[in-house]
Amino acid sequence: MEFEAVIGMELHVQLKTETKLFCSCRVEFGAPPNKNVCPVCLGMPGVLPVLNKKAVEHALRVAIALNCRINRESLFARKNYFYPDLPKGYQITQYTTPIGWNGWIDVNGKKIRIKRVHLEEESAKTVLEGDYAYIDFNRAGIPLVEIVTEPDLTSPGDAVQFVKTLQTLLRYLGVSDADMEKGQLRCEPNVSVRRRGEEKLGTRREIKNLNSIRSLERGIRYEIDQQIKILSSGGEVERATLLWDEKEEVTRPMRMKEEEEDYRYFPEPDLPPLLLTEDFIKEIRKTMPELPHERKERLIKEGLREYDADILTRDLERGRYYDEVVSLTSDPPETAKWVITELKEKFPPARELAWIINAVKEGKITRNAGKEILKEVIEKGKPAEEIVKEKGMTQVSDEEEIRKLVEQAFEMHPEEKERLFSGERKLVGFFIGEVMKLSGRRANPGVVKRMIEEMLG
Amino acid sequence: MEIVNLFGWEIKEKIERGEISEKEVFDAFYERASSSSLNTFITLAEGREEKKEGKLRGIPFGIKDNILVRGMKNTCGSKILHDFIAPYDATCIERLKKEGGVILGKTNMDEFAMGSSNEYSAFGPVKNPFDPERVPGGSSGGSAAAVANLEVPIALGSDTGGSVRQPAAFCGVFGLKPTYGRISRYGLVAFASSLDQIGIIARTVKDIALTLEVIAGYDPMDSTSSPEGVPPYSKIIEEPCGYKTLGVPEELISGCDEEILNAFQRTLEILQRLGHKIVRITLPHAKYYLPTYEIIAMAEASSNLARYDGVRYGLRVEGESAEEIIEKTRMRGFGPEVKRRIMVGTYVLSKGYREEYYGKAQRVRTIIKEELEEALREVDFIITPTAPFLPFKLGERKEDPIKMYLSDVFTVFANLAGLPAISIPGGRINGLPWGFQVTGRAWDEENLLTFAYHLEREGGWSLRQ
Numbered sequence: 001m002e003f004e005a006v007i008g009m010e011l012h013v014q015l016k017t018e019t020k021l022f023c024s025c026r027v028e029f030g031a032p033p034n035k036n037v038c039p040v041c042l043g044m045p046g047v048l049p050v051l052n053k054k055a056v057e058h059a060l061r062v063a064i065a066l067n068c069r070i071n072r073e074s075l076f077a078r079k080n081y082f083y084p085d086l087p088k089g090y091q092i093t094q095y096t097t098p099i100g101w102n103g104w105i106d107v108n109g110k111k112i113r114i115k116r117v118h119l120e121e122e123s124a125k126t127v128l129e130g131d132y133a134y135i136d137f138n139r140a141g142i143p144l145v146e147i148v149t150e151p152d153l154t155s156p157g158d159a160v161q162f163v164k165t166l167q168t169l170l171r172y173l174g175v176s177d178a179d180m181e182k183g184q185l186r187c188e189p190n191v192s193v194r195r196r197g198e199e200k201l202g203t204r205r206e207i208k209n210l211n212s213i214r215s216l217e218r219g220i221r222y223e224i225d226q227q228i229k230i231l232s233s234g235g236e237v238e239r240a241t242l243l244w245d246e247k248e249e250v251t252r253p254m255r256m257k258e259e260e261e262d263y264r265y266f267p268e269p270d271l272p273p274l275l276l277t278e279d280f281i282k283e284i285r286k287t288m289p290e291l292p293h294e295r296k297e298r299l300i301k302e303g304l305r306e307y308d309a310d311i312l313t314r315d316l317e318r319g320r321y322y323d324e325v326v327s328l329t330s331d332p333p334e335t336a337k338w339v340i341t342e343l344k345e346k347f348p349p350a351r352e353l354a355w356i357i358n359a360v361k362e363g364k365i366t367r368n369a370g371k372e373i374l375k376e377v378i379e380k381g382k383p384a385e386e387i388v389k390e391k392g393m394t395q396v397s398d399e400e401e402i403r404k405l406v407e408q409a410f411e412m413h414p415e416e417k418e419r420l421f422s423g424e425r426k427l428v429g430f431f432i433g434e435v436m437k438l439s440g441r442r443a444n445p446g447v448v449k450r451m452i453e454e455m456l457g
Numbered sequence: 458m459e460i461v462n463l464f465g466w467e468i469k470e471k472i473e474r475g476e477i478s479e480k481e482v483f484d485a486f487y488e489r490a491s492s493s494s495l496n497t498f499i500t501l502a503e504g505r506e507e508k509k510e511g512k513l514r515g516i517p518f519g520i521k522d523n524i525l526v527r528g529m530k531n532t533c534g535s536k537i538l539h540d541f542i543a544p545y546d547a548t549c550i551e552r553l554k555k556e557g558g559v560i561l562g563k564t565n566m567d568e569f570a571m572g573s574s575n576e577y578s579a580f581g582p583v584k585n586p587f588d589p590e591r592v593p594g595g596s597s598g599g600s601a602a603a604v605a606n607l608e609v610p611i612a613l614g615s616d617t618g619g620s621v622r623q624p625a626a627f628c629g630v631f632g633l634k635p636t637y638g639r640i641s642r643y644g645l646v647a648f649a650s651s652l653d654q655i656g657i658i659a660r661t662v663k664d665i666a667l668t669l670e671v672i673a674g675y676d677p678m679d680s681t682s683s684p685e686g687v688p689p690y691s692k693i694i695e696e697p698c699g700y701k702t703l704g705v706p707e708e709l710i711s712g713c714d715e716e717i718l719n720a721f722q723r724t725l726e727i728l729q730r731l732g733h734k735i736v737r738i739t740l741p742h743a744k745y746y747l748p749t750y751e752i753i754a755m756a757e758a759s760s761n762l763a764r765y766d767g768v769r770y771g772l773r774v775e776g777e778s779a780e781e782i783i784e785k786t787r788m789r790g791f792g793p794e795v796k797r798r799i800m801v802g803t804y805v806l807s808k809g810y811r812e813e814y815y816g817k818a819q820r821v822r823t824i825i826k827e828e829l830e831e832a833l834r835e836v837d838f839i840i841t842p843t844a845p846f847l848p849f850k851l852g853e854r855k856e857d858p859i860k861m862y863l864s865d866v867f868t869v870f871a872n873l874a875g876l877p878a879i880s881i882p883g884g885r886i887n888g889l890p891w892g893f894q895v896t897g898r899a900w901d902e903e904n905l906l907t908f909a910y911h912l913e914r915e916g917g918w919s920l921r922q
């Protein structure tokens with residue numbers, strides 16, 4: 001019996017704003033516990049929320065980038081439940097009217113539909129130590145966008161690609177670092193399995209606590225296998241929320257859906273409706289950065305191979321660096337080669353790499369010398385031009401000088417010279433090598449080859 | 458005249474002229490408040506802040522114990538906050554202090570402002586200054602009784618369904634609930650956020666006008682506060698008032714006690730003699746006012762009171778798990794009336810019932826708002842008694858919530874529609890005070906206060922003692 005999986009995703013993304021969603025406490029990663037707190041985010045009596053405009057802009061950017069329809073008027077709502085890390089006993093979120101809805105994103109040529117994009121506040125963080133639970137309210141009130149997809153994914157690999165694509169997108173937008181390990185991006189896939197060809201969806205289960213791409217992949221794979229096992233043995237999948245156990249690599253039920261909570265949503269009376277004017281939306285659209293797919297298309301149009309364009313799209317930092325260098329070299333393929341293959345973590349100032357690329361192109365230095373210079377530029381922070389001068393690494397292209405070196409090489413290897421002149425042409429390479437050695441690798445190999453061939457007649 | 462008999466604005470003028478000192482004023486009221494037998498204050502200030510210039514220089518204020526004053530206890534009349542020290546000043550307190558106002562203490566109230574008799578306070582009931590066996594009204598009973606008993610010239614209260622106006626009427630003083638959004642709610646402990654508004658209680662309209670002009674106005678900390686301009690009310694009210702048209706909603710007041718209705722009738726006659734016009738108006742949805750109010754108020758309250766969980770501040774009853782701590786703390790910390798309202802509020806928001814109750818109430822609220830705005834296009838003010846009965850005996854209605862809720866029958870519509878309304882003392886019936894309520898158009902405190910001030914001076918309703 002053939003089965004197929006149907007997967008939807010719910011993602012929570014921490015927005016990179018200066019301050020929290022409803023108060024002016026700083027948003028800071030790694031601050032000492034309960035440093036960035038105030039009466040508002042601690043849910044003290046009498047406090048009221050004041051909406052952070054920057055967070056709205058960020059959420060709107062996400063909604064626009066995900067091709068969503070935008071609600072000109074959206075309401076905030078209270079989601080009521082008790083939990084020690086929820087200071088007010090309710091979370092301010094959006095319910096009936098999210099900022100964005102009905103969008104889509106292209107993931108490797110497949111269209112994944114986006115159900116909704118909305119803004120809400122983060123809860124505090126519970127830290128368990130021994131018999132006690134400690135609560136860090138630094139996290140309480142950090143702005144989140146929640147992104148919910150339709151069940152358009154069909155495999156763990158699909159889900160991984162989707163999340164990676166989204167991560168890249170969020171980083172492009174500058175709205176989040178979207179680091180899963182740091183909890184800046186959290187995925188809760190819902191998985192169901194059905195017999196291939198069947199229309200009706202199976203019972204779905206949500207998986208929580210997937211803290212890395214690897215866990216995401218394994219968690220979904222595990223759950224698909226579980227459901228297939230249940231179905232093929234004639235059983236029925238029960239609705240549940242599952243927790244991924246990273247160590248054991250299994251899911252465990254957190255709660256069965258029978259005890260599904262009733263959040264008693266109602267409109268937040270402390271906040272007026274959020275009105276997004278045409279002008280405001282226009283302004284945000286105008287200031288949208290280049291998006292990943294736009295960037296890739298541009299790079300290909302500029303003459304890069306798809307493979308290179310892809311790397312310079314996914315790795316935004318490298319991509320931006322490439323942009324800077326290429327503006328000084330005007331040679332996209334050559335620049336891409338250098339930026340992709342010759343640089344690891346540390347990037348030298350763009351003008352230095354550009355100088356090296358240009359110098360190689362103009363024949364001032366050899367490619368190998370260029371690589372060595374680049375290493376020194378990165379290590380010592382010296383300008384490339386200075387290193388070249390110090391070491392006398394300028395390439396020799398002067399024909400007279402090279403002719404002398406060729407003659408010197410002939411003298412050193414009379415036997416090989418004899419064979420070369422009697423027609424053993426493959427020895428040209430041998431003598432090019434010898435001349436390069438004699439020149440301290442500074443000779444222009446093209447000129448050397450030409451001189452030898454000239455001398456052969 | 459003794460200092461405690463002075464109005465707030467008179468105190469300020471006398472201090473400015475050097476006739477009395479801030480200390481004399483503070484001590485006189487402190488003495489009276491601390492020796493009061495009415496249980497009006499939960500906390501009295503430990504001292505007076507440095508004297509300051511300003512519109513309220515040296516005037517002592519009683520502050521309802523659900524409006525935060527930095528460094529002072531803020532109990533909300535509840536066990537669950539019995540030891541909670543306010544970490545910041547409410548915006549209105551910040552503004553009072555800036556103009557030289559002095560905080561005398563925090564006044565007693567029904568727990569979390571839920572009640573109409575002040576009997577639901579964890580710190581004991583407040584007594585009516587006119588008859589200690591009777592209630593002062595609620596929930597701002599401490600504020601109203603303190604003003605009536607000359608323990609403080611002016612007090613702040615909060616009004617969600619009549620909690621400033623009804624005790625003002627029961628204690629024979631003036632009580633204003635301004636337009637929703639007029640005074641910042643930042644620092645007012647929320648009961649029902651879409652209905653709550655800070656109100657002012659005093660023995661003269663002029664003190665109310667003076668206080669309002671200081672504490673009203675937009676506050677960036679309250680997104681529901683209005684940028685509407687704040688005129689200098691204390692000057693404006695001195696200007697001529699003109700003749701007004703007042704609408705009497707017959708079907709709303711028909712259920713009123715006979716004695717109140719008679720007194721109200723005589724009041725209307727006086728108003729006519731003064732040249733004002735009295736007309737009947739029809740409010741077809743009047744019978745839905747109270748139920749609509751109750752559903753919305755309790756729904757919002759059930760959510761607003763969720764933060765009292767014993768985790769961060771206030772009472773904590775220990776337990777084996779977080780869940781148990783929360784449950785036990787709330788079980789022990791809240792009184793029966795608060796629990797009742799949380800339960801009803803939770804119910805009306807629950808899946809399967811939300812549409813039928815909360816959803817419907819919201820739609821009816823819109824209709825009520827339109828109906829009242831419509832009526833106020835025809836007349837300048839709507840006039841009713843403030844409460845349908847006289848101050849009742851302690852214990853008389855405490856065990857019967859339905860009878861208790863009836864106290865609000867004439868006052869809730871101003872909250873549902875966000876309109877400004879003032880209770881004006883109408884004199885005595887059998888030695889007990891009663892009041893009538895005048896409701897104006899949104900943002901038109903100007904005309905409302907001017908009208909009330911002129912009645913105070915010309916209608917024989919002055920409280921000068």
Ligand SMILES: [Zn+2]
Pocket residue numbers: 020023024025036037038039040041042141
């Ligand atoms: Zn904060």
